[in-house]
Amino acid sequence: MKQLRHQLKLATMLGLLVAGLAGAFQNALALDAAGEGRRAWLKYNCYGCHGMRAGGGMGPAIAGEGEEIYEAVTYGKGEGMPAYGTLVNGTEIANMATYLRSINSSGEPMFLHWWELVPTQ
Ligand code: HEC
Numbered sequence: 001m002k003q004l005r006h007q008l009k010l011a012t013m014l015g016l017l018v019a020g021l022a023g024a025f026q027n028a029l030a031l032d033a034a035g036e037g038r039r040a041w042l043k044y045n046c047y048g049c050h051g052m053r054a055g056g057g058m059g060p061a062i063a064g065e066g067e068e069i070y071e072a073v074t075y076g077k078g079e080g081m082p083a084y085g086t087l088v089n090g091t092e093i094a095n096m097a098t099y100l101r102s103i104n105s106s107g108e109p110m111f112l113h114w115w116e117l118v119p120t121q
Pocket of ligand 1: 041044045047048049050058059060062065069070072073078079080081082084096
């Protein structure tokens with residue numbers, strides 16, 4: 001009986017350890033807000049119209065813009081800006097705002113391989 005209790009305790013401890021490690025691993029893989037914003041920027045093809053680093057193209061230059069992007073991204077704007085309301089969530093929009101503000105700073109993420117867990121290039 002004593003041994004069984006001991007084994008149960010050990011199993012619980014092991015379970016907690018594994019869960020803790022998995023959580024830490026996932027956190028270690030997540031990029032910072034600007035990085036996740038860059039990921040979304042590429043993934044949703046924003047760059048196709050606004051330029052690779054938001055310097056403008058068929059759409060206006062929006063590098064440096066902040067939280068005010070929420071409305072245009074959610075509902076669309078004018079003739080050319082599609083509505084992304086059903087595709088992106090608030091966190092992704094906030095991350096993209098952080099990304100746009102990071103452009104031309106030393107922390108600007110410039111990777112292209114957004115599909116990689118930790119983009120290498
Ligand atoms: C098909 C081309 C296209 C794509 C794709 C696109 N945009 Fe746009 N976007 C535009 C155009 C054109 C405008 C200008 C609309 C207007 O003012 O008439 C615009 C406007 C905006 C504005 C408002 C800028 C301002 O100062 O008024 C923001 C913010 C923006 N886009 C962000 C994004 C983000 C973020 C994405 C990706 C999720 C994206 N856009 C994808 C074409 C595009």
